[in-house]
Amino acid sequence: MADNSVSWRIFALTLWEPWYMMYLTLTLLPSTVRDIIHHGETNKPLDWSAFKNAWFAAVWAIFGPMFAEGGSSVVGPLMAKAKGVVLDIGPGAGDWVHLFKAEKEGKTGITKIYGVEPNTALHARLREKVKVAGLEDVYEIVAIGAQDLGTSGLSIERESIDTVVTVQSICSVSQPKVLVKELYEYLKPGGTWIMWEHVRTHETGWIRWYQALVNLFWPHFFHGCSLTRSTDEMIMHVGDWEHVEMNMPGGQNRYMPCPGMLGVFTKRSA
Ligand SMILES: C[S@@+](CC[C@H](N)C(=O)[O-])C[C@H]1O[C@@H](n2cnc3c(N)ncnc32)[C@H](O)[C@@H]1O
Numbered sequence: 001m002a003d004n005s006v007s008w009r010i011f012a013l014t015l016w017e018p019w020y021m022m023y024l025t026l027t028l029l030p031s032t033v034r035d036i037i038h039h040g041e042t043n044k045p046l047d048w049s050a051f052k053n054a055w056f057a058a059v060w061a062i063f064g065p066m067f068a069e070g071g072s073s074v075v076g077p078l079m080a081k082a083k084g085v086v087l088d089i090g091p092g093a094g095d096w097v098h099l100f101k102a103e104k105e106g107k108t109g110i111t112k113i114y115g116v117e118p119n120t121a122l123h124a125r126l127r128e129k130v131k132v133a134g135l136e137d138v139y140e141i142v143a144i145g146a147q148d149l150g151t152s153g154l155s156i157e158r159e160s161i162d163t164v165v166t167v168q169s170i171c172s173v174s175q176p177k178v179l180v181k182e183l184y185e186y187l188k189p190g191g192t193w194i195m196w197e198h199v200r201t202h203e204t205g206w207i208r209w210y211q212a213l214v215n216l217f218w219p220h221f222f223h224g225c226s227l228t229r230s231t232d233e234m235i236m237h238v239g240d241w242e243h244v245e246m247n248m249p250g251g252q253n254r255y256m257p258c259p260g261m262l263g264v265f266t267k268r269s270a
Contacts, residue, residue, distance in 0.1 A: 006253045014255045018214045018227075021063070025221040028058045050121075056223035057121035060093055067168065068095035071260070074249040075099065075167060075196045078264055082194060084162025086113040087186060088139075089146050090169025093122045094129030097139065110163075113138055114154070118145040119223075147179055149186070161186040164193045170231040171198060172224050177234060184238045189270040195263035197231040203254050211257045232261040242268040 006014070032055045036046075079099040091097060100110060113135065117126060120143050130139045144152050164183050173179050187193060201211050215227040232246060243266040252259055 006255070010253065011255055014253055015210065015257075018218060018257050022217060022221040024062065025055075025059045028062075029055065032058050052223055053119045053121040056119060057093070057125075059222065060122065061125070064093050064095040071196065072096070072099060074262060078194045078196065078262060079165065079167075081192060081264060082110055082113075082163040082165060084109070084111055084191075085160065086110055086163040086165060087146070087149075087156075087161050087183065088113050088115045088165045089183065090166070090172060091115045091117050091126055092119075092168075093125035094127075094133075096167050097126070097129050097135060098133045100133065100135060100139075110138055113140070114156070115139055115141045116144060116146045116149065117141060118143065146173065147175065147182065149182070156186065158185045159188050162188060162191050164191070166193070166231075167196045168198065170195075170234070171226055171229055172222075174224065176229055176231065180231075180234045180238050184235075184267070187267045189267055190242075191267050193235060193263070193265040193267075195231070195235055195261070195265070197229075197261055197263075198227065198258040199232045199261045200228045200230045201254075201257070201259055202248075207255055210255075214257045227257055232263060235263060235265060240268040241265045 032051070035058075036051060036054055075096065076099050079096065082100060086100075088097070088100075094115070097115070100113060115126060115130070117123065123141055123143065126141055130136055130141070133139075142149075142152065142154065149156055164187055166183075170176050170180065183193070201207055211227055218227050219225055236244065236246070244263070245265075246261060246263040248259060248261055
């Protein structure tokens with residue numbers, strides 16, 4: 001549950017935080033441009049999409065490990081439920097992949113993980129994290145958007161996936177409702193969807209308006225990430241779940257523009 005009683009200092013810091021984060025991403029622009037000029041082929045016209053990917057990769061080198069460090073204790077036990085064939089949607093730079101490791105060494109057995117990450121500027125770090133986690137034999141990085149899984153030549157059938165993992169990724173996809181439905185269809189009956197996503201605030205009144213105000217700017221700094229997506233409700237209502245565990249971990253307060261929700265959803269067995 002979100003904490004309703006916070007000091008004035010925490011209240012002010014909470015509201016200020018997203019603006020500070022956007023400021024920090026701005027400070028990374030000059031070095032991103034410099035890197036592209038130094039390492040890119042300067043005789044080519046500027047590739048806007050490659051530029052945005054490189055900027056986000058620089059941004060996520062700061063925020064990715066920070067969020068993962070803060071969230072691992074609550075997300076770890078959930079990811080420990082992953083088994084069989086896993087779709088890891090938008091793993092970014094792989095800051096959470098070590099959480100798969102314990103499970104692989106345990107008994108329940110992950111047999112394959114598809115890390116579906118379209119931003120190739122993050123792949124080198126993702127590959128390194130996969131190696132450090134000792135997952136090289138099971139983890140395959142797939143350089144596509146999850147919406148293209150059906151046409152990627154990977155021959156992933158509908159109802160063939162044991163576990164779908166979305167950690168801070170549905171916030172960034174362009175057609176969330178369509179994708180959530182598709183991912184549900186990839187899950188086997190009895191399969192599990194593990195979710196850790198920031199969502200549209202459950203508060204009403206001015207906090208909701210404040211989140212919407214921040215969101216006018218936020219996606220431009222964080223590669224399309226939206227703060228006002230009700231991903232929790234989208235997944236909850238996408239199909240027939242036999243079992244649902246959803247909760248907002250402690251340590252969050254009601255003024256947060258990025259409130260996080262945890263969820264484990266089990267698809268009804270046939
Ligand atoms: C906010 S980042 C989070 C990265 C990582 N999950 C983490 O928490 O560190 C969102 C990620 O989703 C990825 N993404 C965006 N659109 C996607 C899509 N259509 N399919 C799969 N991943 C996508 C982005 O490239 C990015 O790496």
